[in-house]
Amino acid sequence: MVGLEQRYRRKPEGPTDERYSSQIIDDLIEEARNANDPAVAPVLTLFVDPANAAAIKLYRRSGFSLYEHSYFDKISGIVYQGMLLTL
């Protein structure tokens, strides 16, 4: 789960790929790349609420795309959408 305090959202002003949100995601991707075992499929996946437009835009900006995999959360009743990034 990635989350920013309200005061850091949509900040700083300027290019979107320099937002704090992107800096965090891109750092995590870099960490995964560095830790990647070549014997293992080099992909990162996540699940996101399809109603969470901000999160989907953020993940797309960092290179994730939607893929045909979902996860049903019985408690919330939400069908989370899978997203995937090839490292």
Ligand SMILES: CC(C)(COP(=O)(O)OP(=O)(O)OC[C@H]1O[C@@H](n2cnc3c(N)ncnc32)[C@H](O)[C@@H]1OP(=O)(O)O)[C@@H](O)C(=O)NCCC(=O)NCCS
């Ligand atoms: C998801 C989250 C980390 C994104 O960070 P952010 O600083 O709000 O978003 P960004 O500045 O990176 O922008 C994301 C995009 O969505 C847009 N956006 C932001 N809030 C939005 C909203 N409520 N509705 C629609 N679009 C929104 C932004 O304008 C931006 O679009 P752009 O790239 O065209 O400028 C942040 O909103 C957050 O902490 N949310 C609560 C926790 C959460 O939902 N985490 C994700 C769980 S999977």
